[in-house]
Amino acid sequence: MELFIKNMVCDRCKMVVQNEVTALGLTVTQIELGKVTVLEEHIDPVKEQLEQKLNTLGFELLTDKKVKTVEQIKNLIIASIHHSDDNLKVNLSDYLSEKLNKDYNTISSLFREVEKNTIEKFFISQKIERVKELLAYDELNLNEIAFKLNYSSVAHLSSQFKKITGISPSVFKKQAEDSRIALDKL
Template structure:
């Protein structure tokens, strides 16, 4: 049986969710961001407990197909930006359409309907969060960050950063308390 969980955005999320499944005696066969395959075909006896346990950790067991698809889109974007930079070379619409085996226009419409925002805005917000993360590590200069995240130029990165955050990258770096947002809050 496949189950879908909202707000799974990192490897620690996978571990936390798997732990909750194991606590309830469910056998996890495979996991990826937002999706879990379990051996059991009927979980009605533990479904309410599972939903409550996940909710207490900031996750949500999803049953609505539209919400599942939107969460899958978000997870693919998070994975693309935060875990596999090479996919950033790929056209976003093509990447999502191929991964989800659906027309991008229908994915875009569905995303807008459920989230009241666009896929592109979500994608940009994720990229900017990644830029903030890399700036705060202070290991790469802005040119290296632009290259790593496949921006066309440092000027493009800086412009998008300022438009999104209200700060230039250098002003952000000088801030004592960085204003990073957890990925599941974007």
């Protein structure tokens, strides 16, 4: 059985969720961002406990089909930006359509309906958070960050960064961690 979980956005989240699911006696066969597959076909005896425990930890067990799909979209975007060393070389719409096996217009409309925001704006906000993270680490310069995140130029990255944050990347770098937002809060 597949369980879809909101706010499961990093490897630490996966570990915490796996520990909680296992503690309830369920057998985890696969885990990825936003989704846990368990061996058991019915979790009714422990479902309420699981929901309560997950909620306590800042997660949410999803049951609505539309919300599940939107969480899959978010998790694919987060994984492509924050957990992959490969830049997204293909068009975002093609990538999401292929991964979800659905038409992009359908995906986009559903996302807008549920989130009251566009996929593109969510994608950009995730990229900007990644830029902030990389700037705070101070291991890459702006040229390298622009390349890593598949920006067409440093000017494009800087322009988008300033539009979203209100400050330039260099000013942010001086302010460091103060402007970071947790991924699950975006």
